[in-house]
Amino acid sequence: MKGNYTSYGQEPVNEWLASRLCELLGFDYxxxxxxxxxxxxxxxxxxxxxxxxxxxxxxxxxxxxxxx
Incomplete structure (x- = not known):
């Protein structure tokens, strides 16, 4: 588990989005x-x-x- 390091709270969403993109593109992730x-x-x-x-x-x- 990992929390936010910014006041905007977007880091967890960015990590999820990046993993989804990698999955869709067929990369190891x-x-x-x-x-x-x-x-x-x-x-x-x-x-x-x-x-x-x-x-x-x-x-x-x-x-x-x-x-x-």
């Missing part, structure tokens, strides 16, 4: 669904990683570096 959780839309998809792995974003790496 990760299927997304959009569900409502409380007052927000979230996107849901199968796991990208195994149980013993995690996703680390480029933002997290940059933020972890000490700046002089």
């Amino acid at each position: 990760c299927p997304y669904a959009v569900v409502k959780r409380r007052t927000s839309l979230i996107s849901v998809c199968p796991g990208f990683v195994a149980d013993n792995e995690e996703i680390i974003t480029a933002d997290q790496i940059v933020a972890s570096e000490q700046k002089s």
